[in-house]
Every structure is written in structure tokens, then in C-alpha cells.
Amino acid sequence: MYNLLIIEDDKDLADAMRKLLSKWGYHAVVCEDxxxxxxxxxxxxxxxxxxxxxxxxxxGFYWCKKIREVSSVPIVFVSSRESSMDIVMAMNNGGDDYIQKPFDSHVLVAKLQAIIRRTYEYRTVETQLIECNQVILNLNDTKLYYGEACLDLTKNEFRTLKTLMENKGKVVSRESLMKQLWNDDLYVNENTLTVNMNRLRKKLEDIGVGDFIHTKKGMGYIIP
Structure with missing residues (x-):
């Protein structure tokens, strides 16, 4: 359930908006202070x-700016003011949309649904992909994509790339990688990591991804 905060000094209108949004499955709260x-x-x-x-x-412009100092939550202005300057000021102060009063309840709900899809639901899908230097790792099917090429990865290859790509620009120690790959096995030879890394680099080179994973001697690995 999504939480909505209504900042409206017309108590009757605020209560009507709260009831409307509650019918559509939202948890709407009216600001009273x-x-x-x-x-x-x-x-x-x-x-x-x-x-x-x-x-x-x-x-509302003032409070929009104050909210923007601490949050990127979508802010929709709902106002009877209809001049183009008011709309421009609303957007320039951090607003995401502008609805003029009196409004059609279906239009209000449709706009809120669109904002929720863009801000929260689509973002959930987008986070299933990690991109570094035009290389894309799909967290759902564990495949790697580069241009038109698609690379099937083993479990350890996927874990290695996921760890390195999530830490792009940072050195990941060999110890950290080994813990990610063989956490349940206390007796893995450290050379096993080197062998796995060499195989992974070879697979990347075969699809045209060269010099992707760099070795930092005595430290670990990094994707710059």
C-alpha cells in the first residue's frame, strides 16, 4: 500500500480526497498542522x-523546497491557481506534476498511478540490471549482454561479476571474492580463484569485452 500525504487547508476537500484515494487502495493522510x-x-x-x-x-512552493532538501519523493501540486507562471514556479521548486482545481477524480487517480509506476514499479524492474562500461548483467537470468552478444555464466562467474560490477571503481579483495564464491568451503586453494578469474576473462574477451576486470597486485580486482 502506498502512503499519500495531502497538504490542503480546505478541510472538506482534503477529506474528500482522502476518501477517494482510500477507495483506490491508498493510505492517505491529511496534514493538519x-x-x-x-x-x-x-x-x-x-x-x-x-x-x-x-x-x-x-x-506550497516554500514547503516543496523544504521537502526537496531531504527527499526526492514525488510532489504533485493541486491548486486553483492557473497561470503559467504558477505552474513554472511549481516545477522549478521541485514539483513533479500540477493539477488544477476543480479536478476530475479519475484524472487525479490516473496521474497518481502513472507517477507510482514511473517512480516505484518501473524502478524495481530496472534494478534487475547492472550496467558497467556498456556491459549489462541481468540479475534475473544471470546472463551477460554486450552489444549483440549474450554470455551464459556459471554460478561462480555470475557471483564474481555481480560483486565487481556492484563495486565499480572500488577494489574488491581476493578474500572477499572467495567468501562470496566458496563461503561453505574452508579448504579452497587460493589458486582456484585465479583459475576462475582467468576463465571468466577469456569468456569476456571472446565476445569482445577486453580489459574489463583489472588486477590490483596484492590487493584484489577492480572494474574501473
């Missing part, structure tokens, strides 16, 4: 913020 909006934000831990511009104390 306009002097301390950041406390409400921290308590709600929202996935999306719905923000009016004309609210007591400071306006």
Missing part, C-alpha cells in the same frame, strides 16, 4: 505528496 509540515511529512513517510499552493503560514 500547517506550522510544522515537515513533522507531518516525516511521520507520514509518504510515497507521494499532494500539495496546495495557498496554505497557511508559508505557501
Amino acid at each position: 500547517f506550522e510544522h509540515i515537515m513533522k507531518s511529512f516525516e511521520a507520514a513517510e509518504p510515497h507521494i505528496v499532494l500539495m496546495d499552493i495557498n496554505i497557511p503560514a508559508f505557501d
Whole structure:
């Protein structure tokens, strides 16, 4: 369930929005303390913020900037102000979308669903891929892709590349790699890692990926 924070000083409208969003399966919270909006934000831990511009104390632009100092959560302005300058200011202050009042409830829900897909659901899919220097490792099928080439990896080859690619630009020690590969075997010869690394490098070279994994003598391996 996604948490939504509604920052709207019209109590009737705020309650109507809360009820509408609850019907669609969202957990909507209405901010009631306009002097301390950041406390409400921290308590709600929202996935999306719905923000009016004309609210007591400071306006929505101010609070949008304050939220942006600590979070990249999507912020949707919902306001009766309709000038192009208001829309520009909303976007320039960190807003992600702008909906004018009065709004169609179906349009509001559709926009929120689109933002959720872009921000959270698509991101989940994207994180299943790791890319380094045009080399792509698919965490789902454990295959490596480079240009038009596709490389089937053994379990240890996959673990080796995953560890090195996740630490791109950092040296990964031989001890750390050995623990990743043979954590349950206390008697693996250290030369086994060298043999595995040489085989992996040869497979990479065969599909045109040369000089991908560098050796740092006395330290370990790195993908620069």
C-alpha cells in the first residue's frame, strides 16, 4: 500500500480526497498542522505528496523546497491557481506534476498511478540490471549482454561479476571474492580463484569485452 500525504487547508476537500484515494487502495493522510509540515511529512513517510499552493503560514512552493532538501519523493501540486507562471514556479521548486482545481477524480487517480509506476514499479524492474562500461548483467537470468552478444555464466562467474560490477571503481579483495564464491568451503586453494578469474576473462574477451576486470597486485580486482 502506498502512503499519500495531502497538504490542503480546505478541510472538506482534503477529506474528500482522502476518501477517494482510500477507495483506490491508498493510505492517505491529511496534514493538519500547517506550522510544522515537515513533522507531518516525516511521520507520514509518504510515497507521494499532494500539495496546495495557498496554505497557511508559508505557501506550497516554500514547503516543496523544504521537502526537496531531504527527499526526492514525488510532489504533485493541486491548486486553483492557473497561470503559467504558477505552474513554472511549481516545477522549478521541485514539483513533479500540477493539477488544477476543480479536478476530475479519475484524472487525479490516473496521474497518481502513472507517477507510482514511473517512480516505484518501473524502478524495481530496472534494478534487475547492472550496467558497467556498456556491459549489462541481468540479475534475473544471470546472463551477460554486450552489444549483440549474450554470455551464459556459471554460478561462480555470475557471483564474481555481480560483486565487481556492484563495486565499480572500488577494489574488491581476493578474500572477499572467495567468501562470496566458496563461503561453505574452508579448504579452497587460493589458486582456484585465479583459475576462475582467468576463465571468466577469456569468456569476456571472446565476445569482445577486453580489459574489463583489472588486477590490483596484492590487493584484489577492480572494474574501473
